[in-house]
Amino acid sequence: MTSYIEPLAQESTPSIIADKLRKAIGHGELKPGTQLGEADLARKLGVSRGPLREGMQRLTQEGLLVAIRNRGLFVVDMTADDVQDMYLAREAIERAAARKIMLGDHKAAGEQLLAIVHDMAAAEGDPAAVGEIDIAFHERLVELAGSPRLSRMHRTYITETRMCIHALEETYTTSEVRVGEHQRLAEAILNGDGLHADDLLVAHMDDAIARLTSR
Template sequence: MADGLAADRPLLGRTSTAERVADILRTRIAEGYFPPGTRLPEDAIGGALGVSRNTLREAFRLLTHERLLVHELNRGVFVRVLAVGDVVDIYRTRQLVECAVLHDLGDPPFRLDGLAAAVAEGERHARAGDWRGVSTANIHFHRELVALAGSERTDELMRGVLAELRLAFHVVDDPRTLHEPYLVRNREILDALRAGERTAAERLLAAYLDDSRARLVEAYTRRLTGPAAPRA
């Protein structure tokens, strides 16, 4: 499980800090490398990244504060399994932040290269039948949308929110049903911004997030109450 982390080792640079380790693990969680309920072994992860146990434990502490990990006494550190209430709150935060980004975007033209790349990425994965890849591309789309604000603080906030969102995605049994409808809607938002129609893009995004929340909560509730519900 931890072997793939060795490829991230150069990202640490010469000074391996807990913040940098946390950033790597946060990204891996957001991209689905560590599903909810996964135990994160200190020795394997610390060895893969080449960091001390104290540094890794501090990174774990930071991610626990962000609600991505939980520490269980005498058992270790695990990727958190969200409750339905967490999912609702994540979408409330997304509505507040993402719609505000578009509302305050200013005058066109907008810098949309990152957003366009995320849309193309999702469509490419869909053609290949890679729905986990579509999910990751969707996360990238919303990360790039928030980046339009040009705010490091907003970017940092949404990195944690979107990583938490990915925890919910992993509990859903049918990722295609969950993610496929939003390929078209992502492109509609992109096209509206390309046309300079910021208000239309904001309206599309608000409806998108409402529908996405309802679909995810329904799927999530069904999954958590079924016989194969994951351990909280």
């Protein structure tokens, strides 16, 4: 379907590095508190320290890394307050996304989201898979709003969410409940019921906070 002739956007090296590090952080390969030694990392990635530092600056800007002058960069260690704040931010973004979807083709959007819920139900029993699909659901939700800014902000918090999930995988509740929550949300969007969707989203986020911070 896609044409063979397209702009062929060559990504810049810092951009690739930033993506790699984001993935590594999200997947628990770089644990919170870890120091990222520049010389070491540069060797492993096969680049020089210049581009590497540029890539890391981006993650610092996103709040995934914290810089201490003349000490180095460290993976953030999230406190309970951070988790709460992160979900506050996600809630803000996803509510806005849902609101915008309502103004557009909410039926098509609802169908796409229901398809993801379907996958989630199929994956039940495999907590890791359900977690990934859960994230995919929210990513798609924001993507469907068609807002570059909402998407860009959301990407950051998705990484932070992954961090949390990996940090306490066993605590993560079994999936029956979550499939239901997502399904109701997708249906509300499909039906164009904006107020209901909004309420569900808020409740969903509160649930998540409770799950992650209670312990």
